[in-house]
Every structure is written in C-alpha cells, then in structure tokens.
Amino acid sequence: MTYQLPDSYMAAVIRQQAGQFQIEQVKSTSIRDDEVLVRVVATGMCHTDMVARDQVFPVPHPIVLGHEGSGVIEYVGDAVTNIEPGDHVVMTFLNCNKCTACYEGHPAYCENFNQYNFSGQRNDGSHALIADDDTELNDRFFGQSSFGEYAVANARNVIKVRKDAPLELLGPLGCGIQTGAGTVMNALKVTPGSSFVAWGGGAVGLSAIMAAAAIGATTIISIDIVPSRLELALKLGATHIINSQEEDTIDRIQEITGGGAQFAMDSTGIGKLVSDMMVSLCPRGIGALVGASKPGTTAALDLTDIMQNCKKLIGVVEGDSVPSILIPVLVDLYMAGKFPFDQLVTFYELKDINQAAEDSEKGITLKPIVRMQSDDIFTTS
Ligand code: NAD
Numbered sequence: 001m002t003y004q005l006p007d008s009y010m011a012a013v014i015r016q017q018a019g020q021f022q023i024e025q026v027k028s029t030s031i032r033d034d035e036v037l038v039r040v041v042a043t044g045m046c047h048t049d050m051v052a053r054d055q056v057f058p059v060p061h062p063i064v065l066g067h068e069g070s071g072v073i074e075y076v077g078d079a080v081t082n083i084e085p086g087d088h089v090v091m092t093f094l095n096c097n098k099c100t101a102c103y104e105g106h107p108a109y110c111e112n113f114n115q116y117n118f119s120g121q122r123n124d125g126s127h128a129l130i131a132d133d134d135t136e137l138n139d140r141f142f143g144q145s146s147f148g149e150y151a152v153a154n155a156r157n158v159i160k161v162r163k164d165a166p167l168e169l170l171g172p173l174g175c176g177i178q179t180g181a182g183t184v185m186n187a188l189k190v191t192p193g194s195s196f197v198a199w200g201g202g203a204v205g206l207s208a209i210m211a212a213a214a215i216g217a218t219t220i221i222s223i224d225i226v227p228s229r230l231e232l233a234l235k236l237g238a239t240h241i242i243n244s245q246e247e248d249t250i251d252r253i254q255e256i257t258g259g260g261a262q263f264a265m266d267s268t269g270i271g272k273l274v275s276d277m278m279v280s281l282c283p284r285g286i287g288a289l290v291g292a293s294k295p296g297t298t299a300a301l302d303l304t305d306i307m308q309n310c311k312k313l314i315g316v317v318e319g320d321s322v323p324s325i326l327i328p329v330l331v332d333l334y335m336a337g338k339f340p341f342d343q344l345v346t347f348y349e350l351k352d353i354n355q356a357a358e359d360s361e362k363g364i365t366l367k368p369i370v371r372m373q374s375d376d377i378f379t380t381s
Pocket of ligand 1: 204
C-alpha cells in the first residue's frame with residue numbers, strides 16, 4: 001500500500017535574516033528509502049536556531065529551523081530497518097556515516113557535518129519540504145527541520161526512546177542537553193569523587209552539572225552572573241556556586257578545591273573566562289570548550305602553566321556523543337530521578353514560537369520547548 005503523505009501542515013518559517021518565525025502551511029514532497037516521517041510532538045529551541053535565523057551561521061533562507069524535535073514515527077522508507085511506525089523518537093544531528101570520524105565513533109566530528117546539517121537541502125540538492133504555494137523552502141536543518149507538525153528525518157538521526165517517558169520533554173536531549181551531559185561523560189570523562197566546574201550555567205552548563213552529579217563528582221561548582229541560575233544549580237547538584245561579578249573566580253576555585261579543579265567546561269564562549277578556566281585547573285586538569293563564539297575570538301593562555309602542569313584544553317561538539325547510546329541513557333537517568341532536566345524547561349505552543357525565542361534571548365527561560373500538536377499527549381504507550 002502506498003503511504004499518503006499529509007496534505008499540508010503547520011510549520012514555522014524564517015523568510016528573512018533576523019526575521020520573525022511565520023506560521024505557514026507547508027507540504028512534504030517525498031520521503032526517500034532511508035528517510036522517515038515523524039509526527040512531531042515538541043521541539044526544543046537552542047541558540048543555534050537563533051544564529052541560523054540571523055544568518056550569523058550562513059544557512060540559506062527561507063528555511064524551517066528546529067533541531068531538538070521529539071515525536072512518533074509515522075512512516076519509514078523501504079530501506080529503514082532500525083525503526084518502525086509508532087516508535088517514539090528523539091531527533092538529533094545527522095552524520096554521513098562514511099568518513100573517518102564517523103567510522104571511529106565520533107559522529108559529531110563528521111567531516112561532512114555542515115553539508116548534512118546546515119546546507120538546507122539533501123546532498124542531491126533536493127528538498128523534503130515545499131511551501132503551500134509550491135515555492136521552494138530550505139529544510140534538512142540538523143537533518144530534521146522540526147519546527148513543524150511533521151518532520152522528514154533520516155533513519156540515522158532518529159533515536160528510539162522508551163514509551164513510558166514524557167515524549168514532549170525529550171527533544172532537547174538531541175542537542176543542548178546532550179552537549180552538556182556528553183561533555184562530562186564522554187569528552188572529559190569526569191570521575192566519581194572528582195571536582196568539576198561549569199563556567200556558565202545556562203541549559204548546557206546546568207546539564208553538565210546534573211551529569212557530573214549523576215556520575216558521582218563530589219565537588220561541583222557552578223559559575224554564572226544570574227543569581228536565579230546559580231540557585232537552580234544548587235538544586236540540580238552543584239555543591240558550590242560563584243557569581244563571577246561578585247567574587248574572584250580563580251581564588252574561590254582554588255580555595256574550594258584545595259589546589260585547582262580536575263575537570264571544567266566553558267559554555268560562555270568568552271575568551272577571558274576560557275583563560276581563567278585553564279588557570280584554575282589543577283596539574284593534569286582538563287578544560288572543555290563548548291560555548292559558541294564569533295569566529296576569530298581568541299583566549300590568552302599561560303603556556304608555561306599549560307606545559308609544566310600538563311593541562312589540556314579540548315573543543316567539544318554535541319558532547320562527542322554517539323546519540324543512539326547517550327540519549328537512551330539520559331532518558332533512563334531522568335526516569336530514575338537522577339537527571340531532572342525538566343527543571344530547565346518552559347513549554348510554549350507553536351503559535352507562540354516568537355515569544356519563546358524572545359524569552360530565550362532575554363534569559364527569561366533556560367530551555368523553551370515548543371509544542372507542535374497540543375491536543376496530543378504522548379506520555380504513555
Ligand atoms: P546560555 O546563554 O543560556 O548560557 C550561557 C550562560 O553563561 C548564561 O547563563 C550566562 O548568564 C552565563 N554567562 C554569561 N557571561 C558570563 C560571565 N561573564 N561569567 C559567568 N557566566 C556568564 O546558553 P546555553 O543554551 O547554555 O548554551 C551555551 C553555549 O553553548 C551557546 O554558545 C551555544 O551556542 C553553545 N552550544 C554549543 C554546542 C556544541 O556542540 N559545542 C551545542 C549546543 C550549544
């Protein structure tokens with residue numbers, strides 16, 4: 001039996017640089033053999049959507065953004081064997097699965113990452129979406145473009161999740177939350193009983209704090225300038241907080257840890273803070289840089305300190321995760337009460353997506369999630 005694609009459905013379209021999201025009717029054009037159609041339940045919003053909206057990161061417009069989607073599989077292409085209709089999924093970034101980084105189990109460093117996630121089209125130049133008046137739309141953002149009621153994804157970037165988990169909450173596990181938690185678990189490999197510092201306590205920094213607590217770090221320091229975020233960090237597992245506008249961060253870290261932190265992560269992307277992060281590490285300490293900064297941003301490093309004390313600075317994308325491994329683990333931790341990322345979330349309806357963007361940019365919300373189909377409640381099987 002031939003599957004009938006939905007006639008048309010609502011999606012949020014960006015038509016001009018730094019413009020508003022416009023709710024429009026769109027259509028799916030076709031689904032390839034290795035693709036799936038997802039009925040989107042909800043999609044998290046992240047800074048990367050904003051930099052794509054504003055074309056700081058050069059994605060083509062008009063485009064449907066959204067890259068932290070969760071939903072139910074509606075249809076699978078003929079070649080898809082890992083997933084079936086009715087499965088609950090989280091959508092994540094897309095990788096090529098045929099470069100050295102992918103073969104070595106580091107899909108976030110896929111050599112073709114930009115082509116697969118930011119080109120606005122499939123590799124052959126085609127689109128899975130079209131506007132209702134049949135004019136061209138760019139799509140394939142993170143292999144999903146999930147700010148809409150449906151999304152065409154690839155079988156490789158949909159991760160099956162357990163059906164008793166609250167599906168509308170899970171989308172951010174596909175990017176922002178995976179980034180913070182994965183940096184702690186995969187890239188830094190924070191150990192039980194160790195010290196960890198999160199420089200920046202937004203959604204990414206707080207996810208790192210929850211992950212560090214979950215795996216048993218015993219000194220966990222949150223640094224931020226927003227008192228409410230520092231207070232929340234304490235509830236999520238931080239043992240100490242530092243307001244960097246009020247205290248000397250390096251002195252305080254030295255004092256709390258008794259000689260420097262073993263592990264640290266910067267999610268601010270501010271050069272001075274990255275320098276301070278490296279100074280505040282103990283000998284053989286490791287710092288991870290995940291915060292996005294304007295290309296060309298630099299940070300001063302004391303080379304003798306780095307050399308003599310054998311310190312390491314690593315850049316990390318998407319927590320260096322294999323999403324099909326990490327995302328189900330994070331869902332299990334959440335369900336066990338050990339990774340309470342729902343504390344970061346504020347829900348919005350699709351019609352209020354511009355409010356979600358504004359609240360996120362003003363720092364009013366930590367992690368907005370936009371519900372696509374508010375009449376659906378997919379919390380149980
Ligand atoms: P966010 O803006 O909510 O978090 C940044 C935090 O840094 C805020 O809480 C802010 O108050 C704090 N901050 C700003 N200046 C500070 C200062 N001087 N001292 C201490 N704290 C300060 O953003 P987020 O959602 O947590 O994302 C963090 C960054 O990670 C963004 O740049 C985002 O683009 C990036 N990101 C990277 C990846 C990746 O794969 N590397 C993935 C997702 C997000």
